[in-house]
Amino acid sequence: MARDTPFRDNQYIDVIKDVGFTPFFILGDHRSGTTLLYKLLSQTKCFNIVTAYHVIKYQEILANHLEGNTESARGELAASFAELGIKDRVIDGMAVTPDFPEEYGFVIDPGSRPQLNERTLPKFVELCSKVQFTADAARPLLLKNPWDSLRFPYIKKVFPACRFVFIHRHPAAIINSQMQAIRSLVGSRNGYAALTARWYRDLFDNPIRLAGARLLFSTRAHLLERIVARHIVRLVSTFMENRELLTTRDCLSLRYEDLCEDPDGNIGRALDFLGVQHRSTESYKAYIDRRKSQLLPEANAAFHRIHDRLEPYLTLHGYEAQLSPATS
Numbered sequence: 261m262a263r264d265t266p267f268r269d270n271q272y273i274d275v276i277k278d279v280g281f282t283p284f285f286i287l288g289d290h291r292s293g294t295t296l297l298y299k300l301l302s303q304t305k306c307f308n309i310v311t312a313y314h315v316i317k318y319q320e321i322l323a324n325h326l327e328g329n330t331e332s333a334r335g336e337l338a339a340s341f342a343e344l345g346i347k348d349r350v351i352d353g354m355a356v357t358p359d360f361p362e363e364y365g366f367v368i369d370p371g372s373r374p375q376l377n378e379r380t381l382p383k384f385v386e387l388c389s390k391v392q393f394t395a396d397a398a399r400p401l402l403l404k405n406p407w408d409s410l411r412f413p414y415i416k417k418v419f420p421a422c423r424f425v426f427i428h429r430h431p432a433a434i435i436n437s438q439m440q441a442i443r444s445l446v447g448s449r450n451g452y453a454a455l456t457a458r459w460y461r462d463l464f465d466n467p468i469r470l471a472g473a474r475l476l477f478s479t480r481a482h483l484l485e486r487i488v489a490r491h492i493v494r495l496v497s498t499f500m501e502n503r504e505l506l507t508t509r510d511c512l513s514l515r516y517e518d519l520c521e522d523p524d525g526n527i528g529r530a531l532d533f534l535g536v537q538h539r540s541t542e543s544y545k546a547y548i549d550r551r552k553s554q555l556l557p558e559a560n561a562a563f564h565r566i567h568d569r570l571e572p573y574l575t576l577h578g579y580e581a582q583l584s585p586a587t588s
Contacts, residue, residue, distance in 0.1 A: 308400070
C-alpha cells in the first residue's frame, strides 16, 4: 500500500485487540517540569513512551511497524522538521526529534484541553495498545498529559493498578512560565505546535479568532493572568482535596526544583518507586538547563492574589510566598 495513503492503520487494527498494558503516569501542570521529567525517564531506556512520531504519524504506526517502514518514516519526519526549520519547541528551547517524548492528549482529543474521560478512553486505549505492540512489550508504558492532572481520581478508577509520579513546581514560576508560553504561541505561528495540535492549526487558519486571542492575551487586557491564576487554584485544589485517595504505593511526589538540583537522585527515586530496574549508569545532569527569566510583574501580582488559597499546598511542598527571579 502506498506510504501516503491516509488511515493506513485501519487494515491492521485487529492485531492490537488483545494487547495489555498497565500505564504509569507523570502528572503535573503545564510548565511544571513534566516534559523534563518525561525526557529524563525516557533516557533510562526502562519505559515505552509516546513520542512526536506517534502523535504526528498516528494513523500509520501499525502499518509502518508491520511493513518494516518505521525507521524510514522516522527519517522522513526528521527531514520534514529540517525542511520546516523546526529545531525546538521554542517555548522552552527543548530540541525536537521524532523520538521527542510527547503528550497523549494530542491523540485522544483534537481540542485545546484534552482529558482522559469516558469519551476519549477508547482512543487512549488504542494509542497505548499501538505503542506497546510496536515497542518492547516487556517494558512498562509511561505517559504524560498535563490536562489529566485534574483527572487522576478518574484515572485511578479506570486503571486501579496504575501509578502516578507527580511533579510540583512553585506556583509563581508556573504562572510566569505559562503566561510567557501562551503569549509566544499566539504571538507567532509555532511550527512544531502546528504539527501536533489540531486546535492550534485551526487557530492560525482563522485570522479573526487569532486576532481576538492576541488581544485577549495581551499585556493590556489583563485577562491572561486571571485565566492562569484560576487554573492554578483549580489544579491545586483538586490535588489537595483528592490526595488522600492515593497511597504511597500509588503516588510519588517530586519537586521540579529538586529534580533540577539533583536529577540523578530523583530519577533514581522515580525508578525505585515504579519498580523498574536501573539500566543506565548515565548522569542526567547534562540535560538540565536552568535558564532564568525575571518574574513578570503581572505574574507576581496574580500569584499574590491567590496566595491565601494556595497556602496549604505551599506549606505541604515547602514553598515560600516570594519567588524572584523565576525559572522559565
